[in-house]
Amino acid sequence: MPTYEYCAAEGEKGCPACNVGFDVVHRMSEPGPALCPRCGGKVMRRFTPPGLVTRYNEKSTLSDANLKRHGFKTLRNEGGGRFRVT
Ligand SMILES: [Zn+2]
Numbered sequence: 467m468p469t470y471e472y473c474a475a476e477g478e479k480g481c482p483a484c485n486v487g488f489d490v491v492h493r494m495s496e497p498g499p500a501l502c503p504r505c506g507g508k509v510m511r512r513f514t515p516p517g518l519v520t521r522y523n524e525k526s527t528l529s530d531a532n533l534k535r536h537g538f539k540t541l542r543n544e545g546g547g548r549f550r551v552t
Pocket of ligand 1: 480481484485502503504505506507
C-alpha cells in the first residue's frame with residue numbers, strides 16, 4: 467500500500483505532528499484521515515511525486531561525510547569477521 471503524507475490544512479494551527487507532516491499508509495481507493503490523530507485539527511494530503519523521498523535522502527544521509535559531521539562512526543566489514551571503524 468502506498469504511503470501518503472498528511473499535514474495541517476491551510477489556516478489550521480496544527481500541532482507539532484501535523485505541522486511537520488506525518489505518513490499514513492492506506493489504499494489508493496480509501497480516503498485518508500481528515501483530522502489529525504493528535505490534535506484533531508483538519509489535515510490535508512501533501513502531494514509528493516511517487517518514489518521521491520522529500521524529507522531526507524537516504525544516500526546523502528548515510529554518506530560518510532554526513533555521518534562524520536554528526537559524530538557517527540561506521541563499521542566496515544572487511545571480511546573474515548573483522549570490522550574497521552571509520
Ligand atoms: Zn495535529
